[in-house]
Amino acid sequence: MSKQRRIIQVEERVPLAQGIPLSIQHTFAMFSASVLVPWLFGINASVVLLMNGIGTLIFIAVTKGKAPAYLGSSFAFLSPALLLINDPNFGYRYALGGFVMTGLIFCLVAIIIKFAGIGWIDIVLPPAAMGPVVALIGLELAGTAASNGGLILSDTYTSINPKFIAVFMITILMAVIGQVIFKGFAAAIAILISIVTGYVAALMLGLIDFTPVVEAHAFGMPNFTFPLFNLTAVLIVIPASLTVISEHIGHQVVTSEIVGRDLLKDPGLHRSLFADGISTTLSGLTGAVPTTTYGENIGVMAVTKVYSVWIIGGAAVFSILLAFFAPASALISTIPAPVMGGVSFLLYGMIAASGIRLIVDKKVNYAKARNLAMTAIVFVTGLSGAFIQIGDVKLTGMCLATIVGIFLGVSFYIIDKLGIANDTEEPDSLQ
Numbered sequence: 001m002s003k004q005r006r007i008i009q010v011e012e013r014v015p016l017a018q019g020i021p022l023s024i025q026h027t028f029a030m031f032s033a034s035v036l037v038p039w040l041f042g043i044n045a046s047v048v049l050l051m052n053g054i055g056t057l058i059f060i061a062v063t064k065g066k067a068p069a070y071l072g073s074s075f076a077f078l079s080p081a082l083l084l085i086n087d088p089n090f091g092y093r094y095a096l097g098g099f100v101m102t103g104l105i106f107c108l109v110a111i112i113i114k115f116a117g118i119g120w121i122d123i124v125l126p127p128a129a130m131g132p133v134v135a136l137i138g139l140e141l142a143g144t145a146a147s148n149g150g151l152i153l154s155d156t157y158t159s160i161n162p163k164f165i166a167v168f169m170i171t172i173l174m175a176v177i178g179q180v181i182f183k184g185f186a187a188a189i190a191i192l193i194s195i196v197t198g199y200v201a202a203l204m205l206g207l208i209d210f211t212p213v214v215e216a217h218a219f220g221m222p223n224f225t226f227p228l229f230n231l232t233a234v235l236i237v238i239p240a241s242l243t244v245i246s247e248h249i250g251h252q253v254v255t256s257e258i259v260g261r262d263l264l265k266d267p268g269l270h271r272s273l274f275a276d277g278i279s280t281t282l283s284g285l286t287g288a289v290p291t292t293t294y295g296e297n298i299g300v301m302a303v304t305k306v307y308s309v310w311i312i313g314g315a316a317v318f319s320i321l322l323a324f325f326a327p328a329s330a331l332i333s334t335i336p337a338p339v340m341g342g343v344s345f346l347l348y349g350m351i352a353a354s355g356i357r358l359i360v361d362k363k364v365n366y367a368k369a370r371n372l373a374m375t376a377i378v379f380v381t382g383l384s385g386a387f388i389q390i391g392d393v394k395l396t397g398m399c400l401a402t403i404v405g406i407f408l409g410v411s412f413y414i415i416d417k418l419g420i421a422n423d424t425e426e427p428d429s430l431q
Contacts, residue, residue, distance in 0.1 A: 008188070008306040010068055010259055018185055022306055023314030025192035027322075029296040029347065030072045030315070031332050032340050037073035037289050041085060041092065046323045047222035048073055051288035053319035055279030056312065059293075062275035063267040065309045069255065070297040070316070071279050074290040076243040076399075077102075080236045081289075096227035098237025099284030105241050106277030114270035121249070121264065123413050127362035128371040129378050129405030134254045135355025136382040136398040137247070137295055138348040145348050149341030163205045164338040171198030171342025179303055179346070188304050191343055198339035207336045216326040225287030239390055244292050246402040248273055251293040254354045257361065258298065259307045299347025302354060368423045370412050378405045 008014060014022065030052075038048040055071040063069075081095040125133065146152050149172075150164030174197040178190025186193065202208055249264075252272055256263045263272065272293075280290040297315075301307050322329040359375070366372050382401030389395075395403065415421045 006305075008308050008311075010066060010261070010307045010309055012308050013310050014308065018188070019311060019314055021189050021192055022304075022308075022311045023318055025189055025195075025304070026070060026297050026300055026312060026315035027318045028195050028332065028335070029191065029300045029343070030070055030294050030319075032335065032337075033075075033294070033296060034072035035333065037075060037078070040078060041081060041095075041289065043092065043225070043287065044223045046220065046326070046329070047224060047286060048283075048288045049319045049329065050222045050323035051279070051283040051286055052291060053316040053323070055276075055283065055291045056316035056319070058278055058282075059272070059275040060309050060313055060316075062278065063271045066261075066267040067252070067255070067263045067272050068259065068301060068307050068309045068312050069251065069272070069293040070312055071276065071291040072294040072296070074244055074280075074292040076240045076247070076292070077237060077290050080240055083236060084233055090230065090233050093225060093228040094230050094233035095237060096225065096284045096287060097229035098234045099290050100227050100229075100281050101234045101284075102238050102241045102244075102290060103277045103279070103281030103284060105238060106245065106280060107274050108277075109245060110270045110274035110277060113273065114268075118264050118269050121269075124406045124409045125249075125402070126371075126374070126409050126412075127359060128364050128374040129409055130250075130253060131355050131359035131362070131364065132375050132378040132382070133246075133355070133398060133402050133405055134250050134257075134358055135352045136379070136401055137250050137254065138299075138351030138353075138355070139383065140397045141295060141344065141348040142352075145341050145344035147341070148337040148344060150338050151341075163207060164336075167198055167202045167205065167207065167336065167338040168342045168345075170201045171195070171339050172345050174198070175303075175343055175346045188306050191300050191303055191347075194343055195335065195339055198342055199335055202336045202339060207338075208334055210334060212330040212333055213327055216330040218327065219324055220326055222323050223287065227284055242403075243395070243399040244276075244290065245273070246399055247292055248276055250398065250402070251295065251298060253358065254351060255293075255298055255301070257354050257358050258302050295351050296344070296347055298354075299344075299350045302350040303346060370421070370423060374405065374408050374412070377408065 034048065034052055035045045038045045052072055059069055059071055084090040084095040085092050149168035150161055171194050175190060175194035178187065178193055182190050252263050252269060276291060283289060283291055364371050378401045381404045382398055386400060387396035388400060
């Protein structure tokens with residue numbers, strides 16, 4: 001490699017000796033968040049790791065190897081699924097039925113997009129709205145990164161622990177040094193190096209508990225569970241699909257900005273959403289959780305400039321192997337939260353910065369009142385904590401901001417068609 005960091009493009013392969021650590025880097029990035037969802041549901045994580053890996057390989061195949069994305073466990077379904085799990089009349093198997101139907105909805109929407117095209121996106125979510133929506137993907141997660149790092153008090157940390165702060169600072173410092181100073185292959189695995197450095201620091205400070213590794217069985221089959229279907233349960237789950245569809249579009253837009261290609265056109269939004277739908281459907285049929293394209297892995301691509309789908313595919317294979325080899329999975333689970341918090345601080349910030357980059361690249365004119373108002377309202381909606389409750393589903397954050405952005409985009413489009421917008425008048429006519 002040259003002294004300047006080389007971009008490894010989407011279709012590019014790398015030697016195996018480089019590909020393995022690059023894939024492990026993506027595995028580490030997704031692991032803690034993806035395993036957290038099944039832990040909250042009270043199910044074994046092995047089937048989720050298996051289906052995340054299989055779902056990612058399906059995604060790569062359906063998108064013809066043109067869209068680098070890792071499919072991890074979706075957080076959007078936590079509220080409705082927990083409601084069903086805790087209901088004595090239902091349980092997790094009925095939540096799985098809702099997951100299956102949600103995946104089929106994704107596929108149906110993808111088919112509609114195939115025939116309707118994507119021209120509507122610039123109408124319903126113009127750049128002045130899409131930019132802040134993309135930024136909110138990272139900004140919404142900022143609090144999670146700070147909480148994992150032990151910087152703020154939470155249910156996990158009821159007091160500030162100097163050891164956690166030290167590990168967090170060492171990890172993020174190494175990540176920043178890697179971003180700014182590392183050259184060649186070291187720059188490409190900067191995130192992995194920062195994780196290892198933080199792990200060693202945590203080990204020296206006595207923060208690592210190897211009990212899960214010692215107690216883990218060598219090999220085991222994932223526990224498959226099959227769905228049950230009930231109309232009420234399905235209706236409780238499927239409203240969350242709006243969140244995931246909005247998130248999916250945002251992720252494809254931000255990934256397009258990072259890799260320098262319009263993935264909404266090639267391979268097409270219909271392909272990527274259809275693949276996500278297949279993955280979610282299969283997950284529901286086997287006892288896993290719905291999947292979504294993962295912001296953590298998008299952040300890794302933004303930091304390292306390694307976009308290869310072969311690397312993402314390698315991470316998927318590692319995830320499948322982890323599902324059967326418990327000690328390795330247990331070892332990764334011993335990575336303390338401050339380490340992942342330090343890495344996430346940079347990764348989530350990169351996603352937010354990509355939203356700003358979208359605004360700059362699209363040359364949004366903030367001399368126009370409509371653009372200024374649209375960006376301002378979308379940002380405030382997403383960050384204010386405002387929410388709308390629909391049954392048992394709460395629309396908030398990026399999802400609610402997307403809905404507000406769509407409302408404003410469509411409203412301004414209608415105003416333009418009626419010819420009553422004041423910023424479309426000729427300059428000489430302004431008094």
